[in-house]
Amino acid sequence: MFDISFSELLLIAVVALIVLGPERLPKVARTVGHLMGRAQRYMNDVKTDIQREMDLEEINKLKNQMKDAADSVRSSVNEGVNSIKDPLADAQQALSDLNKPLDIPTAPIAAEPEKKAALPETTAAAEPVAANTPDNANKAKE
Template structure:
């Protein structure tokens, strides 16, 4: 990652030992390790989120291309089923809380009717 060899690590360790002393050096090493682990975890989370967003965008583009074609009636039933699944997935991504909102509105209307 940083392309550091054995001798460079040895020099860093000696300088750290001289500057920090033998009492504080192990604690400093642990804190550096924790920081590096947090940075790596953050990087992997960001990578996963970016990949997810790119995949969603790619699915939307494919869906728009399929919907743009005028030959939807000529598609096989399997492709129509796949198209329907893509449309449902796109709708769920665009409106993730729509079902919950409908349920809340139904509960409110049923309470209003009961009063």
């Protein structure tokens, strides 16, 4: 970490032993060990947080890419549905337009059979009138 060789560490230990004394040296070494452990944990936490942020950025980029892909798929599906729906709507409109002219002529055609039905009644009523004519009366007497 600090790029210190073994001989340099030995020199630092001898100086600490002379300055601190043999009674306080174990306490100081323990305290320095705890501080070094805390510093390493803090550094690991910082590295982990940085890594999480980088992963979060990558996940957000991936999420945006997936969202764009989903939007493009959705728009292409909508275009496909519309390309099918529009001709079907046109065909449906054409069929409804065909039904409208067929409905209009059927009313006069339905009225004509009534006229034909009325004609035989008038001819039947005309026959008795013809029976009362003088020519028919002479024929009836004979």
